[in-house]
Amino acid sequence: MQPAPIPKNETERLISLHKLGLLDTKPEERFDRITRTAIKVFDVPISTLTLVDEKREWFKSVCGLDQKEGDRAISFCGHALLVNEVFVIPDTVKDKRFSDNPMVIGKPYIRFYAGVPIMNADGQRVGVFCIKDTKPRSFSKDDEGVLQGLASWAEVEINYHNLSLALQKVKEQKAGLEVKTQELEKLSESREKLKLDYQALFNNMTDGLAYCQMIFDAQENPVDWMYIKVNENFEKLTGLKNAEGKKVSKLIPDIGASNPELFKIYGQVSLTGKPARFETYIAPLSRWFLVSVFSPQKNFFVALFQNINDRKQIEKNLEDAKIAAQNVYNDLLLEKGKLAEAKAKDEAILSSIGDGIIATDSDRKIILMNRVAEKLLGWNINEALGKSYDDIVLLEDEKGTFVPPKEKPLHKALESRTTTTTTTTTVLYLLSKNKIKFPVAITVSPIVLDNKIIGAVEVFRDITKEQQIDRAKSEFISLASHQLRTPMTAIRWVSEMLGKKERLTPGGKKYVADIIASTKHLSELVDLLLNVSRIDEGGIVITPKPLELVSFIREYLTECEPLFIAKHLHISFAKHPNTLTVVTDPSVVRNIIQVFVSNASEYTPPDGKIEVSLTEHANDRIFTLGVSDTGIGIPKAEQPNIFTKFMRASNAKLFKSDGTGLGTYIAWQSAKLLGGRIWFVSVENKGTTFFVELPMKSKMMKGAEGAVGTSLA
Incomplete structure (x- = not known):
């Protein structure tokens, strides 16, 4: 097992992590909502929002596990923390770094992992948002994009509180500078440092940020706002360019008609100082936003926002999938009833058929046998189900030699894609599980679906009685032929002698000629029957x-x-x-x-x-x-x-x-x-x-x- 490595800036990273004030705090719904969403979207059993401290991985939010923390040295998130992109392990058993990891060979038996690093506002990696599965799976680029979107959501939630505190701290320090003029130089230095910290936070945050002045009419109704300062991600998330110093009515002319609630919310926050958090769809921009707004001073507000189009699409897909799943479930219930009825009918038909029936899949594994087949083969369906056809159906030729698999009718039918039947001139013998041997007639038809062979059905029967009847017929023919030959010879001799008489009338001679011809035809038939009898009884000698x-x-x-x-x-x-x-x-x-x-x-x-x-x-x-x-x-x-x-x-x-x-x-x-x-x-x-x-x-x-x-x- 390869332990999770320690980053070079570990000291600074740990300081940044502890500044968050989230370690060992109680669960919060705003974080749990994200991990639940991940489980539903990716259909995985486990999702965690993990903060990685000095010796452990601690779960701020966890779905699918009972424990709240784990050993950092054996953690997957310890590895994911160091990468710049999505960290994916399709199959942990095949990855030498994790194949002997306690969480792979023991509970919770992790076979799949994907995680994205979580950044603090100061750019330090404080944790990982991840999903885990107990079976291997592939992970597409689209999947990675969705996971990164969920991680960004988690990142906003982690940094939201600290950003408010930082801005509040700026406000307090600014007031302190105005009051304590005697400490101007010292406060100036602190202010410059805070300015730099704020600028770094301002530029590095992944959310959009807009610092605005609210504009009211004479009755203090909010009618517009002006963008004083925006960060780099503002333009990326909204598509609005060169917003600073411009009113929203100029940048988005239809905003008043499409989103009147924004004027009401931003106006109340600017006047009361009470923060708000909400989701909104801005139609002129065709985008969904998650917005957090607070007021640093009266008539001003700061809006932090995140583009949540992907999440909204996911939620819509989930809702559509839920409706589709319900429809499918209802259809399945209906089909289940139909299948049960059809199965009962099929079982009744199979039980009533006098021939043995075996069905196999395309790999010649037995999937069905009727009762006659069970009786003839000596196997019951529970024993034979899933076994190879060649292990259950043993065939011999007339010499007692086992028929190789490729020569069996079922194999020929699958290979030729046509119905195969044993001819009456080729007798095969079936050897049952109880070592009982008997002749069989076999017909096999391939099962074709969408021009693809998916299996075969073999119908066979014991032809012992048919052979006995055939032998009896041959014996009768032999006996009858021998008995007919002598009188036929006498009739023919007498007819020929009679035909030589000169006193016969022309009509009489014709009758005699007809008798001779018929007798000759009958004699030839008797000879044929005798030859058949000799062949069947093995009474023919070959003299080369x-x-x-x-x-x-x-x-x-x-x-x-x-x-x-x-x-x-x-x-x-x-x-x-x-x-x-x-x-x-x-x-x-x-x-x-x-x-x-x-x-x-x-x-x-x-x-x-x-x-x-x-x-x-x-x-x-x-x-x-x-x-x-x-x-x-x-x-x-x-x-x-x-x-x-x-x-x-x-x-x-x-x-x-x-x-x-x-x-x-x-x-x-x-x-x-x-x-x-x-x-x-x-x-x-x-x-x-x-x-x-x-x-x-x-x-x-x-x-x-x-x-x-x-x-x-």
Whole structure:
């Protein structure tokens, strides 16, 4: 801690301080009014008008503290006393001079200080007017100006009494000189000294001062006054120039109409000698003044005044603020009632929703959970509130690996500023606080206010039963498909044999042809269902073989040429390598190409274009096959679920009534079996491009849990 330093003129300063006669006197309302104003204006808990003597700081006025004095060595005012401007400490803890000060580390725990030195009339610094706060804060130049204004007010109050005494002393000494002529030389010297003291006081005081002669009419009514002597601050505070020797009626022609009370007050003081103190607004000067007036002799008066425009503005601002605060308070009461009603409704809605709901702020701190979320997660709202989302919501993928924070749907929604949903092809598992693990479907929407993300809402549900139902459906499909395959084969064989009979009528042959076509369509559907069943049950085996891919694709497109011609479709094959030999399962690759090309041709109107592309990525040991069309595209809202079983886009159903919705699912699963991936880009009414990325060399794979499966062919 750095003690408050002692000024070089300490002896003279202490003498000047004691001359004031204010030390250890009772509180006075004129000083307390200033400290109360400071507390209201700056919204601080502590304000003091401090006089600094030899060993202590003594509070002539104090608001916010019980004690009346303190040790000068540890005081803040001891430091402020020495500066020529506002002394500000924004944060005492960060200031090495005060960080270990007893008043910082102990009561009253001061964190902020601002003070202005107070001058005696003789120019000595006798004290400090200051404000203190228990929390750090910034202090603007405007704030400094207001604090200096309050300090000037305090300075006027401190010097007012002594100035009156000094002037009275001059008067008494003048009378003494007239009576005691025998001591003329000695009194002359004293008078000269007093004159010099008076002149110094006159010139150095911060208030305006005017020594005037009151002018009365025959009935002794005050009608004017003349400025005999004014100090330097008179002109600064009033704006009136060269006032000495001039009447006020000449300097301010409208003064009689605007301020008749001044003539009455100054006239009474000049005649009775009884001093007065008042505030007045002089309209021609557009200024407020605090005036103290006394009469040194009959028909004369001395006016001490201070420009209090700033204080009046502060008082007006305080009154306006009080009215505004009351209005705001009334509005808050009204809004509080509305919020309470809305909160009750929201809580009822949240409690009735069957899905879990979590809300977070922009920093992913949990701010809300409904009862379903509490039950699924194993956390109650009081435990989870304020905690990080990533500490509460633990997710794993299908392999049992924890999902990193950036891959979680909530993070993606906050980053992308769009709603994020887990697709049906990606299953995430939630691990509750009680170590219970179950599959979940998640949808997250960001909360946007004024184009700024302020949080997110996540809705999730346990899909265990949905998966059980899905498995049951797959088992049924598998069983039904196996049961249908044998009779369908028999029907087709019999129909083909019947079609070869020569005795059939033309109508009979048409019926037989229809039966054969329908049976073929049903057989293809049964094969699709069986393939889905094998995939779901892990019954597919991958048998990699060397395959020259360019010729393989060209041969398949040649087979499909009649279809392209029939639909007037323009087909092209863009390949980077002339030949590309890979090691993969030809039947699985053919199945993927078939799905891509079949969908492109089915949903592309006549005269449309289909482009097949093949790109080798030798460095990554992968290749990419793409099929692009100019067809109907896929609606954006339905794209996340396009690889779901039996999923058909709404516009696809309108364009072509039949279809199973199984092709893309089988292609997606087939790519996974080969160690690759599938994705697409689509714009509704403009077209779609499907891509499959596969390794140059696929590995032998067997069915789920080691069961040897069948080919997908």
